[in-house]
Amino acid sequence: MSDLTRLLRPASIALVGASPDATKLAGRPLAYLKRYGYQGRIHPVNPKHAAIDGVACSPSIQALPRDIDLALILLPAHGVVQALEECAQQGVATAISIAGGFAEAGAADEQHKLTAICQRTGIRLVGPNCVGLLHPAHGITATFSSELKNAMPRPGKVALFTQSGALGNSLLQSFNDLGLGLAYWVSTGNEADIGVLELVEHAISDDGVELIALYVEGLKQGHRLLDLARRARAAGKAIVVLRSGRSQLGRAAAVSHTGKLAGAWKVWCDVAAQAGILTVDNLDQLLDVATAFDLFGYPSRDGAAGLGVLTISGGLGVLISDAAADVGLELPAFTAQTQAALRSVLPPQMSVANPVDTALFTDEKGYSLCAETVLHDPAIGTLLLVLTRLAHDYTALLPWLERLSGEARAMGKRLAVSYLSSSDTLGAPERRQLVRAGALVLPTAERVVGAIGRRAMAARVLPAGESAGAAAAGGTVEDFLAQARVPLVSEGVFGDVAAACAFADTHGYPVVLKVVSPDIAHKSEAGGVALNIADAAALQAAWARMQQSVAAYAPQARITGYAVQPMLRGGFELIVGCSVDPELGRVLMVGAGGIWAEVLDDVRFLALPASPDEITRALDSLRVAPILRGARGQAPLDVSAAVAAIHRLACQFHADTGVAEVDLNPLLVRPHGQGAVALDVLVVPVSSPPKE
């Protein structure tokens, strides 16, 4: 593990190309460092000035002391390569380049030069094409972020890493507006060297961080995500990701079914769920989750988790119940004691169930009694009050709300506040006052429910995946199949129909006939599969028909022969595949197979290594799972044998870098005790795709 402490908490910062004009991008960082009280050494590098704003300048990078932790390179693109090289030679530990004009503008070669310098010299780089970094607790402002002209977010426990500088900046605006605490923010830009995942790794080992919030457009070394997410959970930290680009991530060009089904967005969603990562759909949701963690911390597994709601609209109560069900949040029933206390305040026609609708039937005293009653109910961990000026005097309510939030925290509980209408919110100062008292304040009840529900998900028990067993790297396709011990149906491959009939006689009818060709990956489409052949005459007829249809479908295809298999009855056909996701690396796919593979798209992806438990959970999450477990009075199938075979295959694929794609389609899962057997196998070695 690399240590990014000198990057994130530098004792000395060089500002290469610092400008004395604080209105220019290159002038801002120095102004910010002074304004926000950075206590380390600052070294502007500028040959034209002896000092800027009272800080002595170095005339060149070579003139810098040799122990600089961080160099912020403020030069335009054409000067960056040389500056980074000089920094490396001068012993600078880490650098940031803000300049655009690299890979994002088509100049990948220039960017490769930066990567090469990092690899050769050991200097570490953030950017290029980024906005820099911010560490509020230490006044570290190695950034030209425009928002720092307004204010610095207060120090906190949320680490924020964004691949977009402008969106990061907009999130800083929100941190300031919401009074949300920030551990540090890094804008990673083009990630020529350091990417978000390396920063995640650092944050996992930082005691000051409780939530790691990411805005991601694409992951480099994405295969590390699963392991990092597990380490984060083990360390009691949550990761929340806003990922953009679902409308752009298309299906991969691939030979196997698995590859074709591997629309990268689906792989991303499945693997994020496997890893226990929280995912959100937009910036506000990201901020809502961050706010819930900032105020309430990492969720404890002790104590009441339920939500109690006080509203003045029964209709909104139903909408809140709907939203809570969506995120798996419980609205527990109140105890008899709670109900009796509410009944003493509310008129007889009003229900005293959760959510409670007080309508307009309570005065201030009655309302506060209802709120305190619900807060004290043992099943309630968070009390949500839905306010409206139509019924409440916000100014009069505010001191009481602050007290109530303090009372809640003293009990290990929480107060949340939203409004009947998002046009009827508290003013910003009053809101921040209430937030300082520890209350979660969001414009709508749905957002409160989403934030609390997602925070609670972080603590949900997710059995950890074991690491996979070792497997030797294979050589040929045959080696691969042998080492993975794929259970294959007995099969003979023949060039003439008489030999095929003899094989069928020996093994027994009915049989299946399939074409075997290195140039035909999808036999069914080619008319190259005949099922349920009852006798020799039928086999001869099927053979003749298949020769014709295959010739029509793929006239150029080389035909190895025709395979004869016993026709196995009973059970259910799965598809099992392995492929390499461009971002997440080696992945396993399991799903409904045979004709259903393409029709239902009922599949789950797992990043590798995946444990037998994870494979079992993936199978159980399929729509067709009831069939595996014995639907409609059918016998249950041999799922454990299927899991064992899939796990062996996945381990071998994880180890064997000579194989690019594998399909078992179908893997027939037979009745309990009879195992699972692959009826067809496709193995695609690296860089030798079959043609059709």
Add this chain to the structure above:
Amino acid sequence: MSDLTRLLRPASIALVGASPDATKLAGRPLAYLKRYGYQGRIHPVNPKHAAIDGVACSPSIQALPRDIDLALILLPAHGVVQALEECAQQGVATAISIAGGFAEAGAADEQHKLTAICQRTGIRLVGPNCVGLLHPAHGITATFSSELKNAMPRPGKVALFTQSGALGNSLLQSFNDLGLGLAYWVSTGNEADIGVLELVEHAISDDGVELIALYVEGLKQGHRLLDLARRARAAGKAIVVLRSGRSQLGRAAAVSHTGKLAGAWKVWCDVAAQAGILTVDNLDQLLDVATAFDLFGYPSRDGAAGLGVLTISGGLGVLISDAAADVGLELPAFTAQTQAALRSVLPPQMSVANPVDTALFTDEKGYSLCAETVLHDPAIGTLLLVLTRLAHDYTALLPWLERLSGEARAMGKRLAVSYLSSSDTLGAPERRQLVRAGALVLPTAERVVGAIGRRAMAARVLPAGESAGAAAAGGTVEDFLAQARVPLVSEGVFGDVAAACAFADTHGYPVVLKVVSPDIAHKSEAGGVALNIADAAALQAAWARMQQSVAAYAPQARITGYAVQPMLRGGFELIVGCSVDPELGRVLMVGAGGIWAEVLDDVRFLALPASPDEITRALDSLRVAPILRGARGQAPLDVSAAVAAIHRLACQFHADTGVAEVDLNPLLVRPHGQGAVALDVLVVPVSSPPKE
């Protein structure tokens, strides 16, 4: 069709129980009528006062003139029945009762008395347990709505009907805050007489209405929804619905598969889609759609529909593309001319594709040039500008934005504005100023995209369903099947196995054996289905096994006999069902049948009557549709025969009120030209459910 004009635009209003204390609920309506300039006659009814605030009182309802259009009954529950009766006797046309304490509080009998008075006398009633109604264009404030203490929404083209009074009130707050125009609002409460759908019907025929917005908790006479939605579309009006309760609407207790699959929420979603109704998930989405209609009107089918986006963050551009794809909104490519004009402003490393990221590279002049360039692109109908104070001076921008919106409208185009951060919005007065200039202003770009996308959906061509053919109402189950001309597989039912074997010999093996019992609805679970029986010996063995398993499963079941059918091969099994939804009335269900019926839950519901086109579209929207149309080189199936059979069944079910549920499971769709045949049929007459 009833005419609700005297309710919604009364020339005279009686206030029964009006209070001289304007701070009390019963005192507010008079104060509001005077404040907001109602021009009709006002008649407070109060024996204790000669006049209230200068308006002469009637001492009793009997003392009112005989031509009152609307009586607002402000009395508590115990006085309402008598007051409504007196109003009816006095010739009052319509009434509103605000009192709670009826069906919602367990007093259904009292509420029935109100319904009975309406039915007997012809007086029409809104409520009880409601907040009243509001018609801003005419100063009609027959309501105690607290929001009217603040302001009256401006007159507009959005009709709002809400079953929750408090949520309606909160929407009024938002209408005021957003400067949104309101045609009228009715809070319908318990709907003892007039429900939301009757109000929808009135609004469809009102030229002043373009959008009908509903908050609904449950529909009475929901079977009218489909017809009303079609009439609305024909009249160039859209309907948008926020429906609560998806977490509470469970599965119906039913005998047939159809009934069991009919979770009312799924039925609701399918029928709303069938009708072309816009659905939203929360109050803000409802307001966003209303705002888009208020500003931009009903979407024209002419003119450019595409969205052009100017942002300062490439990351947000990707998020906007994602959101647009979700609602089917196009971000068209720019013309070469547009791209060249953008290129002249932006530096070479920046892309000039839609969405355009200007980053921080433009000054005010360059930015306005980019905006005007995109606005003039022929493919662009709406220009979205994403603002941020980090780059823009909002105060300086405002006059230009107003001009730009005017320029857009002059071209038949539109301007929309949102922000990089929802913490960085325009202030409320500036926002309203921009809205008055015709721009759509929402806090996030996702909300702009959602509002514009949903508005565009309203104009999407949806082939109208034909009305169904007439069908005679049947008597017995046999009559029903005969009149629906259900194509049934040939079948014999036998009490002894020898007769069964004789039938099988005649019709040919393989055959299927099934138990026949009025007490067993689900044969598979009972072990009462054996497939693919090859010969007489196998039939005898299956017969014996089935007797045992059926006896074990349902020892008390009366066994009519055992049915023998030829085993048909090839094709795909659908499930087709008819049932009565408690809200939406007679519905048809089509989906994947046989074992897949329960596993996949791949079904679509249609409200009846449904046309053959609608049935075809429903089948084509199933996940298994590729199999019907010929997946993986298989022959296409006889879908048109299946549609014809399903349509006949649906017509008959629509007409025959003696039948409560029907299942064809499976309806085997055979290869093209070979028709469709039901292999099993269950018909449940009204109120005689079979037991198990």
